[in-house]
Amino acid sequence: MWKMRHFSHWFLLLCILIFINNTQAQSRVGRYDWLLPDYVKLQYAGGIGFLSAGVGYTFVHQRIDATFFYGYVPNGIAIDDLSSLSLQFTAKLIRIRLSENYQLLPLNFGWFIHHTFGSDYWIKLPSHYPPEYYWWSPGRNAGIFIGGELKTKWLARKTPASGIAIYARIGTRGLYLASKVGNSSIPITDIIELGFGIALYR
Amino acid sequence: MGTTFKIILLFSTMFLISCEGLFDYSPYQIDFEGENKGVNATNLDRLLKANQSDTITIAFTGDTHNYFDELGYFVDKVNTFPNIDFVIHVGDFADFGLPKQYLWGNGYLLNLEVPYLVLIGNHDLVGNGLEAYKEMFGDFDFSFVYQDIKFVFLNTNSLEFAYNGNVPNLDWLSQQLFPSDDFSKAVVVFHMPPGIGFDPELELGFYQTLSAHNNVIMAVHGHQHHHEVYYPTADSIPFVNVYGVEHRMMTIVKIYQDKIYVENEAF
Secondary structure, eight states, rough: HHHHHHHHHHHHHHHHHHHHHHHHHSSSTTTTGGGGSSSSEEETTTTSSSSEEEEEEEEETTTEEEEEEEEEETTTTTTEEEEEEEEEEEEEOOOEEEESSEEEEEEEEEEEEEOOOSSTOOOOTTTSSSSTTTSSOTTTEEEEEEEEEEEOTTTTTTSSEEEEEEEEEEEEEEEHHHHHHOTSOOOOOGEEEEEEEEEEEE | HHHHHHHHHHHHHHHHHHHHOBHHHHTTOOOOOGGGSHHHHHHHHHHHOOOOOOOOEEEEEEEOTTEEEEEHHHHHHHOOOOOOOOOEEOOOOOOOOHHHHHHHHHHHHHTTSSOOEEOOGGGGGGHHHHHHHHHHHSSEEEEEETTTEEEEOOOOOGGGGGGOOOOOHHHHHHHHOOTTTTBEEEEESSSSSSSSTTTTGGHHHHHHHHHHHHHHHEEOSSSSOOOOOOOOOOOOEEEEEOOOOOOOEEEEEEEETEEEEEEEEEO
């Protein structure tokens, strides 16, 4: 667990470094610039951490996003602190230009896979179990979400960033859906993971 | 920009206020409070303060897995019976061991009018279920004396502890069953019976410990979901296998003058 946490801190540092490098890179065109992330994100909740820091790339004319998040839940909020990594893909189906400075993306669909660190959260069934003793992996859950984003050009004039966005997302994960099926007495709000965040674009 | 900014701020604030409780940080976040903490201790306290008669009546259920609605029906039915002393859930309370499933399960049992006790099952230990159980219910192995009968709750989920040789804790069981002035007979309750998942090295010792003092009148377990009363030991201790909640059947055991009477009720 300690090693994993250590790794997570390095990952966070990497995110910051990439971003700093990223903003400086505007003034020169380097041969590895294509490696630089297109945005960084900071997210609250959404099932992947109390706070999560993310870096990501956009594809297909900014219609598809792929984001890596490092998420952290401090103890005090949970009895044990929790670290996790998630990989998230988002398809941004509708883009509405509100004005020169504002764009609304009201219908984003997403899929994520979430890996919680620690020996309790195995991905492969530990070898002492008979094959297929449990069908799911506590260490790796997948989920889906829908969300919206408001992209602005705030900060664009004063910093090398091209803009800043705020977004919200509402989702659930496979394990929650599996629990809800056949149980009308479980409120739908109990399986919802709501989150919001900010994104800073290169 | 000023106006837009204010509008965004206003809507964000409204959004945050209206959605409090939907923000989820992790499927493994344990933050139980109040009636979701120390549940077994609270209920034991209630049980031991209650009026006692010459008959003990216990309603058993178990193996909730993903049958939460059915657990609710069980609770409704038990509440219609006038003479139940307490309820025992024989484990597999949280199918994926998720803290959220612990909260759901206890949400139903909190509606019981009589005290209830929940035993640890193998599913309850997946992920950080071990911590969730300790936080919500307390110790895995525990015992109490009610009307001269000692009830011993034993963690038999050996496989979840990689067959480390300490689960079930036979030394502890042996101490609990050692005759003493405060009880005459004993009932042993556990989730997993000998078989896959129960440490094969401890199986013989387990039967021997149960039989050592000729004072165990019944062993009760779950895990297999079906009901039967059977006699795996030579000295004929009855083993009562408790229905999984999905069968919408409960097993009711009456103990009168150290004898057990097993009935089943549909719900």
